[in-house]
Amino acid sequence: MRICVVGGGLAGMLLAWRLVRHPGLRVTLVTGAPGTRDSTGVSGGLVRGFETDPRAAELAARSLQELRASALLREWSEYQEAGSLYILHSAPPLRRLIDVDRSLPGSVLILDRRELAVRYGFSELPEESAAVLERHAGHFSPDALRRGARADFAARGGVLDTTDLCELERPDGGEVGYRTGAARGTADLMVVAAGAWTRRLLTGLGLPAPDLRTKVIQCAVYATSGDRPPPFVDETSGLYGRPAGPGRMLLGLPTDRWDTDPGQRVFLDREERTVRRTAALRLPGLTLNAPHRFIAMSEAYAPEGRLALRAALPYPSGLFTFTGGSGGAAKTALAASSVAAAELLAPIPITEGERS
Template sequence: MVSTANGRASRHGRSALVIGAGAVGLSAAVQLGRRGLQVTVLDEAQPGGGASHGNSGMLVADTAMPTSLPGMIRKVPRWLSDPLGPLTIRAAYLPKAMPWLWRYLKAGTRRQVFYASAALRELNRRTFSGWADLIGPAEMARLVRQDGQIYLWEGLKTAPPPGIEDEIRAMFGIQSEIIGPDQIRQFYPGIARTATHGLLIRGNGHTVDPGGLTRALAERFVAEGGELAHERVLKLWPRDGGGWSAMTNLTNHTADLVVVAAGAWSTRLLAPLGIAIPLETERGYHVMLPTPSIRLGMPILSKTGYFGMCSMAGGLRVSGTVEIAGLDAPPTLQRAENLLVQAKRLFPSLEHGEPIYWMGHRPSTPDSLPVIGPIGDRPGLYGCFGHGHAGMTGAPASGQLLAQLIADERPSFDPAPYSAARF
């Protein structure tokens, strides 16, 4: 067949449609383009929107933990009853969410946690080198900081007892350092005296502009010959004789293969094809504080309040919470306002400009591992989605691995843990 992408004959043999202009989709698109494919990215939103804009900004190269852990179920009632807690489930959505929630809790066994951690480690540890390869040294220096991260505990008389996270860090040789209240206050003058213990992980870092980082990737994609179309994909179907078609709100596109990288919306495109993958949206919130009176030298992840704080080019971002309510329910503004309460509790003297509140959708699988690779028995259909809380971190390695599989190259690491066939 003659491969086409947005009506143009491919200059390089095979052609590909990538559905989704977030960090993950654009990473895959760049990597496919560098392997000679003619690539068109379809997304109704501008690059750098959605979760690729509103995430915490943290790049966790030296973190490899799934979110479902042993013993977590015992904490759920307390979380749900706490107005400032990290979890809420809308009652009307609970029946629909129950199958996913059950699989999520079942994934919290020691055996599964260690398995998932090994797979996450392969993705996450490549984030800084991967982003440098994708966007180049100048943009890397402008947008990314590999300056560490501190986990923070409050109100402890002694250091937190060793747990499964410490076992996993030891297994991978991840360097960390326990710090006490005096060191915490050296890093963060003005922090509340309730902050008693911290864990410094120097191998982590952050981006000062998550949306800008994604836009830089989009610019690189277009500069290298890719095409970006601002269209909403309505339907996918296999073509007679091979290849795929995508119907959008404006036109139809055809290509030899299609990559679904639409984040939390991915399964809405796959379901009409008879493909069921357990993907749920963990709705997350942030509050952006312009002109804050403090600037953090390193991001903070509160292990007591379950929220993060990260200084960015546009101000101070406070992010976190998980709301299980589906894709269509309106935001619960109180969730974002609670984050501001937490930030001011931790930094009592914090002053700032008018808060900007945001809600977005984390695309999450029950085992915290993304889907990367072919999907089902449909030749030419691929997925790259389900990165949960770590899409910005895992995007470079995910795009590289997917492109290697499509190009029949030897993969840089084992693709089996990310296979859609596990479901």
């Protein structure tokens, strides 16, 4: 069987890497031109087992479990087990905690508002707020993981095409014909895993627009002094962050910039000032000095908010998308790529509307 994956980000790379390890498959990965800046290259790489959405939580916990069990994946990804805090408006659902503990035994502890203040310096939290503290969690480099998987993909005989997808014949239930900047080819299955570019790429090739939106993610790496918390997400304010090296902290807030051009990466000072104000309120013991690096990129958002394989057309066609992680795909990418590979190789392919 011949499978072509389009997209050189973490999602496409891990999917191609999963597939090339199956005997009898010829896998081509179309990555686009070298040096193309994407969300994988600047992702904060927070990884944890807890999520409020049950399916996202399952994928996140499975991904972290695989990462921690594999010395090779830890080395590739530069994983650092720095812990994780997830702060909620109220006590987390017991079912989510049980699921995390099943995957990562002994990892979870619940902290109340007072404990968050004493242990980590969080201030002005809502009265009923609580946090999930995970010992077996932290952060990694999605870009480094991509590089490791790419080298192994090539070593296993995977075909790397470092040009753009230029043309695609509308599939009719048979093989998919395509042309890149380097060659023409055919595939039994094609998966477009181009992140924020997926919608534009497919519509530009004359295919229906997938149910995806783009949104800008903005954050910055600050020189800091004072008390630094571990990697965290604070749902009560939207603030998130993680240590980013000695004396540095990555911090950000969700933006409201929807349906943006995926090639547009404008860093807005007003949004950065809001991050500073929010950090001063929530973490008064942390001093933010001059930003060391600014980050702004677009990500693909799917209605269900997670990375998954989806049929691209309303009839069996052999054409799929694999994107839609909604800004948090890195933490679920290992498990989601495993699920997607299994679905592609199943005897009965998924149809439009079914989700992994």
